[in-house]
Structures are given as C-alpha cells and as structure tokens.
Amino acid sequence: MPELPEMETYRNLLARIVVGQKILEVQVQREKTVNVPVDEFISKVQNSTITAVNRRAKHLLFHLDNGYTLLLHLMLDGWMFYGTEEEKPDRSTQVVLTFGTNSLYFIGLRLGYLHLLDEKQLQDRLSDYGPEPFDPRLDEERFHHLLKRRRAVLKPTLVDQKILAGIGNCYADEFCFHAGILPYRKTADLTEADTTRLLHAMRFILNDGMRHGGYMEFPLYAGDTLTGGYNDQCRVYDRGGEPCLQCGQPIVQEELASRKVFYCTHCQH
Template sequence: MPELPEMETYKKLLQERLTGKRITKVEVEREKSLNVPADELILNVQNRIVTGLSRRAKHVLFHLDDGHTLIVHLMLGGWMFYGTEEEKPDRTSQVTLSFGDRHLYFIGLRLGYLHWLGPDELRERMAAYGPEPFDPALDEAAFDRLLRRKRSVLKPLLVDQKELAGIGNCYADEFCFHAGINPKRRTGDLSTEDTARLLHSMRYVLTDAMRLGGYMESPLYPGDTLTGGYNDSCRVYDRGGEPCLQCGQPIVQEELNSRKLFYCSNCQR
C-alpha cells in the first residue's frame, strides 16, 4: 500500500503537471470507487480547474477552483498513470480525469477510492487522522507522549492512522530498524532516549524515501525516473530470511495483527 513517501512523490510530480489545468472530461468505470453517484461527480468536476495539490496521511488532495476537493486513497494495489491514451498501460482504470489530450488514470481502485468533498466534509474527514510525522509540533516530548498514551505494541501503534498519519507496514519496519528498536516492544517499556531516537529515525528514513521517490514500481508517466527509486534501499522490509545488511543474521519475518513484520533480532533488541 502506498505510504507517505509514495503519495508525496505523486503529489510533487502531479502538481508540476496539473496545477492551473482544466479537467476537460471525467469518465467513471466503477461507481463504487466514488462517494457520490457517477453522474453527480461528472457534472460537478468536469470543467473545473485544479488550483493545486496537497497530501494528508495517505491521501493526495486535488483542490478545485470551486472550493471542493478530490481526494484519492489508493489502498492495496492502487496506482496512478498520467499520459496520452496511447501511452496508457494495458490495465483497466476505474476513474479517468482528462486534461485535453492527456489523462490521469486511477488504476486498481478495487479497495481504494476517489471522493469529492466540500470544505466542511474535507475538514471533518482529515481531522480523523493523527499528526503528520514532520509536524513541527511533534517534538521529542510530544512524540514520547504519543507513544506512551496507549500501552501498546510499538508497530501497531505506528501504523494506526488515528495516532500517526501516513505510516504503513514498510516504513514502520524500516525506521524501527534504523533506530535499533524491536517493533514488538511495548511502548510503555521504551525510554525517552528510545522514543527520541525513533523520532529521528522516522524522519531520516521518510526524508530519504521521498528523495528517492518511494517504492512504487510503476512509473507515473513515460520517462518518470523518480517513482520507485527507493525499491532497493529497504534494509529489512520484504527481506525475510535474507542476511541483515549490518550483522549478517537472517531477517526475521513474522505476522503481527495480520500484518507482515520484518526485523533483525540481533540489531533490534
């Protein structure tokens, strides 16, 4: 599932290409991906201008010139492609936004969605999420309080969007490894030094992943050399049984609350 770095990459690349452009056509192949009837979405979104893009949690937000916003959550298996009809991958798109001869295809939205929200609806929806990892108010003391507020196992808390926005399976494992902390530890057992180190590692890993374009495999557009650049940089995630890059011991792969979990039992005490 795309996480903060992947959605930041989408936001950055699409903002450069779509800001100020008019949506000339809207096509819906799967109405279940929407929060309103397809005819209502088409009527209200077609001919609107995209005034800018932003990101919140694992959403990309397309801000329109009438004050409404389109928000996309790709969930598991979802991705986007921007290009001409001839360049489009041989995959079914559930929703397509056209900008003249170029189109933004939303692909794999079987679990994901594209919702059209007014200002009040958007505020209410986004208020359900916890602080962003780079929120200036999330200093060492605030992060320590966040982790200790619930006596929980560490990883399930890190990926709980109501507690911390934008983090999923991959990056939770990665920054726990960077911090040298076992993701199965209970938050109440962490020292203030542990939580400070974890905050630093979280921001370091996410910054590096954003710089490299995240781990999405499919390019956003023809010639896209940024998206997916972090694929080969994961130290533990999806490397179960492979040698740890620090100590050589096999990376442990387990399941925790029905989620995959990867860590080094030697480096992460």
C-alpha cells in the first residue's frame, strides 16, 4: 500500500502538472469507486479547475475551484498515470479526468476510492488521523509520550493512523532497522533514548524515500524516472531470508498483528 513517500511523490509531481488545469471531461467506469451517484459526481467535477493538490496521511486531496475536494486513497493496488490514451498502460481504469490531450487515469482502485467531499465532509473524514511525522509540534518529548502511552507492540503502533499519519508496513520496518530497535518491542519499555533515535530514524527514512520517489512500481507519466526509485533502497522490507546489508545475517520474516514484518536480530535489539 502506498505510504507517505509514495503519496508525497505523487503530490509533488501532480502539483506541477494538473494545478490550474480545467477538467474538461470525467469518466467513471466503476460506480463503487465514487461516493455519490455517477451523474452527480460528473456534474460537480467536470468543468471545474484543480486549484491545489495536497496530502494528508495516505490520501491525496485534489482541491477544486467550486469548493469541493476529491479525496483519493489508493489502498493496496491503486496507482495513477497521466498522459494520452496511446501512452496509457493496458490496464482497466476506474475514473478518468481529461484535461485536453492528456488525462489522469486512476487505475487498480479495486479497494481504493476517489470521493467527492465538501469542506465539512472533508474535515470530518480526516479528523481521526494522528499527527504527521514531520509536524514541527511532534518533538522528541511528544513523540516519546505518544508511543509510551499506548502500552502496545511497536510496529502495530507505528502503522496505526490514529497515532501517526502516513506510516505503513514498509517504512515502519525500515526505520525500526535504522534505529536498531526490534519491531515487536513493547512501547511501554522504550526509553527516551530509544524513542528519540526512532523519531530521527523515521524522518531520515521518510526523507530518503521521498528523495528516491518511493517504491511505487509504475511511473506516473512517460519519461518519469523518479517514481519507484526507493525499491532498491530497502534494507529489510521484503528481504526475508536475504543477508542483512550491515552484518550479513539472514533477515527474519514473520507475521505480527496479521502484517508481515522484517528485521535483523543482530542489528536490532
């Protein structure tokens, strides 16, 4: 599932491409992808202009000049492509926004969605999310108390969107490894030194993920060489049984709270 670096990569690229563009045509090819009747969705989105593209947690927010926002969640298999019909990958699309010769194709939204919300609906939908990892108010002391008060296992706590917004399986494993902390540690047992190290590791890894374009498999547009560049940077995630790049010991793959988890027992304690 795309996490903060993937959605930030999309946000940065799309902000340069679609902001200020008028949506000339809307196609909805899967009714369940949207939250209102298709005719209503089309009538409110078509002929509107995208004024900004923002991110909150794992969502993208396409703000329209008529006061509505398109709230996107890609879930497990979703992705996007911007370009012409001829350039578009041979995949089924659920929603298409056309700006002229180019369109933004929403692909693989089997579980994902693109919802049309007014301002109040948007605020209500996002109200339960925890702080963003780069929130300047999330200092070392607040982060320590945020984790300690849960009295739970570390990795499920890190990926709980009500505690921290935007973190998922991949990056949680990566910054636990970078901090040298096992993902199944109890949060109540973490020292201030542990949580400080984890906070700095989290921000370092997320910045690195964004710098390399996240791990999305498909480019956003023809000639996009940024998206997906983090695939080869992962130190532990999805590397079960392979040698640790630091010590050579095999990376452990297990399940923790119904999620895959990857770690090195030599480098993490």
